[in-house]
Amino acid sequence: MNRTTHRLGQARLSRRGFLLGGAGAAGLLLGGCASGDGGGGSLDDAEMVSKAEIDGDLNLFSYAEYFSPDVLAGFEEHYGVKINYTYFSTxxxxxxxLSADQPIDLTTLPSERMLPxxxxxxxxxxDHDAIEHYGEVLPAFVVPPYNGSDExxxxxxxxxxxxxxxxxxxxxxxxxxxxxxxxxxxxxxxNQPDAAGRTFLWDAMQPTISIILRRLGYDPAEAAExxxxxxxxxxxxxxxxxxxxSGVDTTNIENGQAWLTPVxxxxxxxxxxxxxxxxxxxxQFQTNEESALFNADNYAIPAASEHSGTALCFVDWMLQPENMRTNVEYVGYPIPTTTGMEAYAELTAAYPWLQIDEGVFADTxxxxxxxxxxxxxxxxxxWNTMKAG
Known part of the structure; x- marks a missing residue:
């Protein structure tokens, strides 16, 4: 395994553990700390970050091995600041x-959790006008499609x-x-009897139930009793x-237990x-006609951020084409910017099934x-009933 592959594996393990490891717990926690009526007052009252200017060191809170060290070092050198990079895994x-008002300036959060x-x-x-290179973001993500057809x-x-x-x-x-x-x-x-005993589903509530509902022709967001x-x-x-x-990682693929599995x-x-x-x-790998079940991580600035201007400078730094290309080559994920998708297509040229038609992003x-x-x-x-057997 080369060093890049090792880094990719570490990043993905941390990311998936966060994204899928506790959706229910996250929802209940958010319900306990919501302000106002939960219907949108806090959205209108939230402080706006409108200037990308250095106002202190950056406290970055994200997954381990999720940014190119070269790009991080370049930001520190260019702006004369320090990045205090700490990790989460659940x-x-x-x-x-986030709920305890820790002084986090910038974090990355999954798409299905952004609105809650x-x-x-x-x-x-x-204020996206304050981000010089925001034009790199693909049009489908200016108003992101994270909440399905709920425009x-x-x-x-x-x-x-x-x-x-x-x-x-x-x-x-x-x-x-x-x-x-x-x-x-x-x-x-x-429909694969030859894979009996070697077929696995994920031990993760939201994607597994979503797979089943999509297979039945239902929109998971509308599913009732x-x-x-x-x-x-x-x-x-x-x-x-x-x-x-099984776990959301690829252990069962690598150890030979799985012959057929979501991934x-x-x-x-x-x-x-x-x-x-x-x-x-x-x-072999296939995407499925019912849904690709995309999700995306996103830069977000917590309400407790003390250096929001530096945080916006960092977002702009990451959007710059030369930095974006270096970062995509390091993390191995598609990032929905013009340069990000170009770099990803080049990186994965040997695996046609990894190529992405950008038009799919706009399909809720x-x-x-x-x-x-x-x-x-x-x-x-x-989910509890499914797992109980």
């Missing part, structure tokens, strides 16, 4: 620090996203020497073929790069959408 840890966080009064609004919610989210960061899609990976007849649908998880009952029935149909619920495209890319060449050839059906507070307990109850 949802509870990140939310607890903003509504809880934990984020500052951003009002997307508009309300936009002021709190300083800029998008890494994004990724969910697909299915399979052993081509063991599994035949894949069709490009989540149905394939149910009846849809969840059908999802439970679909899981019972699959259960005899299940080898179990993030970028995670499979990292796993393949770490395998001997003869093993790489055994694996392709996104992992938030679970509303009034549906969260239903999701948790359904």
């Amino acid at each position: 949802t509870d840890e990140a939310m607890a620090k 966080l903003a509504e809880s009064g934990l984020l500052k609004r951003i 009002e919610a997307n508009e309300r989210t936009a002021p709190f996203v300083a800029a998008p960061y890494a994004t990724g899609s969910v697909g299915i990976a399979w052993r081509d020497d063991r599994v035949r007849g894949m069709t490009g649908s989540f149905d394939d998880l149910w 009846q849809e969840m009952e059908e999802a439970l029935g679909a899981l019972e149909e699959l259960r005899p073929s299940l080898g179990g619920f 993030y495209a970028g995670d499979l890319y990292s796993a393949l790069n770490a395998m001997p060449e003869d093993q790489r050839e055994l694996w 059906d392709q996104w992992l959408t938030p679970i509303s507070d009034d549906r969260l307990r239903l999701w948790q109850r359904t």
Whole structure:
């Protein structure tokens, strides 16, 4: 394994653990610290950051190994400041620090949590005109599609996203020497008897239930009791073929346990790069017609930030084309800017299935959408039943 591959693996493990490790706990925590009526007063009252100017050192709070050290060092040298880079690895840890008004100047947060966080009064609004290189951001992310077809919610989210960061899609990976007849649908998880005992689902509530609901033709954001009952029935149909619920990382792929499993495209890319060449050839990957279940991390400035001007300078630094290219080559994720997507296409040229048609970003059906507070307990109850067997 080369040094770059090792770094990619570390970054992805930390990122997925945060993103999918505790969606329910995060929702309950946010409900406890929300200010106002939770319906939007705090959005209008939130402080706006309107100047990109150095006002102190930068306290950066994100995933481990998530930025190019060269780009970070360049920022420190150019502006004569220090970056105090600290890490989180779980949802509870990140939310607890945000809720406790820790002096965090800039963080990266998952797309499906942006609006609830903003509504809880934990984020500052951003004047995007103050970011010189904001024009690099792809048009589909100026008003980000993170809340599905709820255009009002997307508009309300936009002021709190300083800029998008890494994004990724969910697909299915399979052993081509063991599994035949894949069709490009989540149905394939149910229709491969040769993979009985070697088929896995993720031990992660939101993406796993979303996969099942999308396969049934339902919008997860709208799923109620009846849809969840059908999802439970679909899981019972699959259960005899299940080898179990696995971690979101690629351990089961690497150790040979899985022949058929959901996977993030970028995670499979990292796993393949770490395998001997003869093993790489055994694996194939597909995105699925029902949804790619995209999510994206985002730069956000917490309400407790003491150096918001420096934070905006950092966002602008990361958006500059030369820095963006270096960073994409380091982290291995697509970043939805003009230069970010160009660099990602070059990086993954040997893996056509990793290429992304940018038009997909504007399709709200392709996104992992938030679970509303009034549906969260239903999701948790359904998940507990699924896991209990």
